[in-house]
Amino acid sequence: MESSIEKVIKCQFCGQEVSIEEAYTWFGAKVCEDCYIERSSPVRLCNPWAVYSAKHTLKAYGVKAEEVLTEKQRKIYNIVKARGKITLDELLEELKVPKSELESHIAIMRYLELVIEQIEKGKIVIAPLKK
Numbered sequence: 001m002e003s004s005i006e007k008v009i010k011c012q013f014c015g016q017e018v019s020i021e022e023a024y025t026w027f028g029a030k031v032c033e034d035c036y037i038e039r040s041s042p043v044r045l046c047n048p049w050a051v052y053s054a055k056h057t058l059k060a061y062g063v064k065a066e067e068v069l070t071e072k073q074r075k076i077y078n079i080v081k082a083r084g085k086i087t088l089d090e091l092l093e094e095l096k097v098p099k100s101e102l103e104s105h106i107a108i109m110r111y112l113e114l115v116i117e118q119i120e121k122g123k124i125v126i127a128p129l130k131k
Contacts, residue, residue, distance in 0.1 A: 011035050038100055050111040058112070065112035072097075073105045077128075080115055085127035088117075 007020040011032040024036035031039075058065055069077060079094065080086055092102060106126060109115045116129050 013039075047107075047111065051113065054111045055113065065114050068112070069109070069114075070105075073109060076102070076105050077109060077114055080126050081128050085120075085125050088124040088126060091126065 008017050009020055009023055009030050010016065011018055011023075012029040013026075013031050013035040016032045016034075018030075018032045020030075022033065023030045024033060025031070026036055026039055054065070058068070066074070066077070076091065076095065079091065088099075088102070088106075092099060095102065106115060106117065110117065113129050115126050118125050118127065
């Protein structure tokens with residue numbers, strides 16, 4: 001008789017519970033799918049090809065960049081627009097999301113040419129891109 005008890009482990013990066021069948025191995029560590037994807041395909045902040053692709057895709061479909069943002073990205077973008085500029089640390093504090101997640105959303109908004117990142121007084125600052 002086969003046991004119906006599912007073996008569960010904790011992701012060695014984020015601590016999320018995941019069934020042993022659904023876990024991935026990343027350099028010997030057992031990890032969840034999100035952590036595996038994050039580490040195996042990191043978002044690049046400076047990616048001219050992504051900017052080019054985004055610009056031409058938006059043009060081909062006749063949509064504006066703001067229209068393709070997810071709800072979370074729209075929230076981030078609205079905060080940046082309202083403030084004029086905001087540090088990465090301030091955004092992290094306000095949104096209470098993991099840094100890697102916020103950086104991914106910001107990278108996408110950079111590809112869409114909605115925001116820019118710059119260094120001011122040693123801190124990363126995000127501002128709306130003025131066109």
